[in-house]
Amino acid sequence: MSVPPHRVHDQVRLPGEQLQTLIEALRLLGYRVMGPKVAEGAIVYDELTSAAELPVGWTDEQKGGSYRLVKRNDGAAFGYALGPHSWKKYLHPAVHRLWKAKREGNGFEISEETPEVPKLAFLGVRACELHAIAIQDKVLTQGVFRDPIYSSRRENVFIVAVNCSQPGGTCFCESMGTGPQATFGFDLALTEINVNGRHDFLVEAGTDRGTEMLQKIPHEGATEKEKKTVAEIAAQAAQHMGRQLNTHEIKELFYRSLEHPRWDEVAERCLNCANCTMVCPTCFCTTVEDVTDLAGTEAERWRKWDSCFTADFSYIHGGSVRASRKSRYRQWLTHKLATWIDQFGSSGCVGCGRCITWCPVAIDLTEEVLAIRQAGSTDSAALPTKEEQ
Amino acid sequence: MAQKRKPKLAVWKFASCDGCQLSLLDCEDELLAVVGAIEIANFPEASRAVINGPYDVSLVEGSITTPHDAERIHKVRRASKFLVTIGACATAGGIQALRNFTEVQRYVPIVYASPQYIQTLNKSTPIADHVFVDFQLRGCPINKHQLVEVLSAHLNGRKPNTPTYGVCIECKRRGTVCIMAAQGAICLGPVTQAGCGAICPSFSRGCYGCFGPKETPNTDALSRWWSDHGVKDRDIMRTYRGFNAYAEAFRRESEAHEK
Ligand code: SF4
Ligand code: SF4
Ligand code: SF4
Ligand code: SF4
Numbered sequence: 001m002s003v004p005p006h007r008v009h010d011q012v013r014l015p016g017e018q019l020q021t022l023i024e025a026l027r028l029l030g031y032r033v034m035g036p037k038v039a040e041g042a043i044v045y046d047e048l049t050s051a052a053e054l055p056v057g058w059t060d061e062q063k064g065g066s067y068r069l070v071k072r073n074d075g076a077a078f079g080y081a082l083g084p085h086s087w088k089k090y091l092h093p094a095v096h097r098l099w100k101a102k103r104e105g106n107g108f109e110i111s112e113e114t115p116e117v118p119k120l121a122f123l124g125v126r127a128c129e130l131h132a133i134a135i136q137d138k139v140l141t142q143g144v145f146r147d148p149i150y151s152s153r154r155e156n157v158f159i160v161a162v163n164c165s166q167p168g169g170t171c172f173c174e175s176m177g178t179g180p181q182a183t184f185g186f187d188l189a190l191t192e193i194n195v196n197g198r199h200d201f202l203v204e205a206g207t208d209r210g211t212e213m214l215q216k217i218p219h220e221g222a223t224e225k226e227k228k229t230v231a232e233i234a235a236q237a238a239q240h241m242g243r244q245l246n247t248h249e250i251k252e253l254f255y256r257s258l259e260h261p262r263w264d265e266v267a268e269r270c271l272n273c274a275n276c277t278m279v280c281p282t283c284f285c286t287t288v289e290d291v292t293d294l295a296g297t298e299a300e301r302w303r304k305w306d307s308c309f310t311a312d313f314s315y316i317h318g319g320s321v322r323a324s325r326k327s328r329y330r331q332w333l334t335h336k337l338a339t340w341i342d343q344f345g346s347s348g349c350v351g352c353g354r355c356i357t358w359c360p361v362a363i364d365l366t367e368e369v370l371a372i373r374q375a376g377s378t379d380s381a382a383l384p385t386k387e388e389q
Numbered sequence: 390m391a392q393k394r395k396p397k398l399a400v401w402k403f404a405s406c407d408g409c410q411l412s413l414l415d416c417e418d419e420l421l422a423v424v425g426a427i428e429i430a431n432f433p434e435a436s437r438a439v440i441n442g443p444y445d446v447s448l449v450e451g452s453i454t455t456p457h458d459a460e461r462i463h464k465v466r467r468a469s470k471f472l473v474t475i476g477a478c479a480t481a482g483g484i485q486a487l488r489n490f491t492e493v494q495r496y497v498p499i500v501y502a503s504p505q506y507i508q509t510l511n512k513s514t515p516i517a518d519h520v521f522v523d524f525q526l527r528g529c530p531i532n533k534h535q536l537v538e539v540l541s542a543h544l545n546g547r548k549p550n551t552p553t554y555g556v557c558i559e560c561k562r563r564g565t566v567c568i569m570a571a572q573g574a575i576c577l578g579p580v581t582q583a584g585c586g587a588i589c590p591s592f593s594r595g596c597y598g599c600f601g602p603k604e605t606p607n608t609d610a611l612s613r614w615w616s617d618h619g620v621k622d623r624d625i626m627r628t629y630r631g632f633n634a635y636a637e638a639f640r641r642e643s644e645a646h647e648k
Contacts, residue, residue: 040566040593065614067571084566094562271607273579274554278561289550294419294426294541305562310554311604325605360557360569360579361614 081168
């Protein structure tokens with residue numbers, strides 16, 4: 001992405017135990033701190049009240065359709081790759097009531113939902129996730145329609161990024177230009193360093209409020225050597241990506257591959273279960289459902305995460321436009337990697353690998369792209385119209 | 390709305406465990422509203438008072454397993470304006486449809502001391518195989534919120550929100566960690582219709598398929614994945630042979646693994 005790096009403050013060194021001070025300082029300012037925690041056999045995002053809840057000494061092994069928690073032999077707090085949750089669960093809630101209505105005489109009266117907007121701090125945001133948030137910002141706040149739910153939640157968020165030192169087996173942010181180092185979009189960015197078994201953090205502030213926050217926490221100056229380790233860790237992580245994806249002329253590739261035989265092949269394996277869209281940190285689609293009470297005097301409208309893998313998603317009078325499994329998988333991948341570029345000016349994929357790990361049958365978009373690239377895609381360059389996108 | 394005559398509701402039982410009917414009684418908070426909106430005209434589980442038909446809405450629980458019931462369901466249909474089948478028995482034949490994969494007469498003498506008194510059909514079949522059904526509400530048991538939703542949608546003249554997509558969507562919306570990916574568990578969620586709110590995965594158990602096959606279920610691909618990961622044909626067959634064993638997609642898939 002083309003967002004310029006924004007650095008307000010040079011790297012300083014935060015002793016490991018001061019992470020607790022950071023959490024407390026955020027809580028004192030009224031933030032609920034959300035961060036990584038071990039639960040249900042994975043590292044998920046949940047509310048943290050103390051640094052003791054961080055997944056210290058845990059990491060994960062990930063491959064297509066498989067995630068396993070494993071012990072580390074050091075005390076790293078952020079030595080894991082991404083889990084099944086993404087920050088969109090806080091910014092773009094999965095289920096949300098939009099309004100209620102009451103029957104009044106011959107008409108009805110709508111009472112708008114005025115939910116309390118939580119003031120959240122995210123701890124442990126990875127570079128790819130900063131990009132994913134920036135993409136959802138674009139989609140949900142910068143278009144013709146501004147999503148009030150997302151916008152109000154997003155405005156409040158304090159972001160503490162943590163640079164990746166150990167990418168997961170399904171990660172490919174390096175290919176997508178979205179990581180592994182956090183370069184923008186954070187208030188504070190941490191790099192965990194292990195010096196003789198001591199886990200400290202190098203910290204830089206990306207905003208004035210990040211700088212203010214840093215002033216509340218005891219820290220030391222970082223040596224020149226330490227400052228260099230940030231780039232070294234990033235360079236080392238970049239070499240350990242579990243996957244790669246060649247993005248060269250990818251839009252054109254997809255636009256001329258609408259009838260590629262690979263779509264039939266992947267449709268044989270795809271369950272149309274929608275897990276890939278649900279875990280994807282940039283997928284934003286929702287549906288609305290109306291409910292009424294039995295007496296017919298009250299009604300509510302709810303918004304829920306939806307997916308292009310359901311039949312209803314493309315239902316118009318007469319049936320579903322995308323009736324086949326093939327057309328749904330093609331829609332998902334073509335939207336993520338190609339039509340998104342025309343629609344929003346960037347790829348819809350940040351290379352986080354979640355859709356690979358959490359696909360129950362290990363369908364891997366990097367393999368699909370490779371297959372589409374290799375076997376000649378012979379379609380005449382039939383570009384989809386705006387409607388088809 | 391309020392001035393109109395209250396619609397009459399009847400609840401009918403065929404071969405079943407009563408669990409689905411009880412979902413109606415289980416609607417503690419909603420029950421007063423149900424009674425306020427509907428006249429419960431025939432519901433033996435709740436009251437012995439019976440009001441004669443015709444009925445505006447009939448909820449039919451259970452499958453057809455006897456010659457007598459195969460007759461009775463036609464009477465129920467004739468007495469009902471809007472007939473809703475509730476539960477896996479009524480919509481797919483239920484767990485008792487396991488008999489459909491064998492010869493029921495082989496079992497009758499084992500189970501009953503005087504088999505000559507037993508009159509039973511060789512197959513347990515869903516209600517829709519016998520009469521026209523206006524709406525099918527899946528589940529073993531049905532979800533009480535969905536039941537209230539179907540009734541309230543019908544009373545208010547709108548389409549009920551009972552999605553036909555898979556359990557995985559509900560599983561992800563609630564933030565449950567997928568037990569297929571994180572534990573290698575066998576889960577029918579990717580091919581099963583939503584409706585329960587993904588209860589089992591949230592307790593670290595694979596989905597049992599209580600709501601039957603979802604829209605466009607790719608059971609073949611799911612089974613292939615399990616096969617490739619060492620699950621034996623016999624176990625794959627048994628996974629599909631649950632409460633919805635006789636539902637088309639599950640039946641075909643289990644038969645494909647029967648050796
Ligand atoms: S498409 Fe897959 S790899 Fe790309 S951002 Fe979405 S979940 Fe991550
Ligand atoms: S891939 Fe599908 S679910 Fe995701 S944003 Fe695109 S249309 Fe929506
Ligand atoms: S690609 Fe995988 S996760 Fe996505 S719908 Fe298909 S089977 Fe489900
Ligand atoms: S646990 Fe089962 S229902 Fe939940 S996402 Fe995984 S496969 Fe789907």
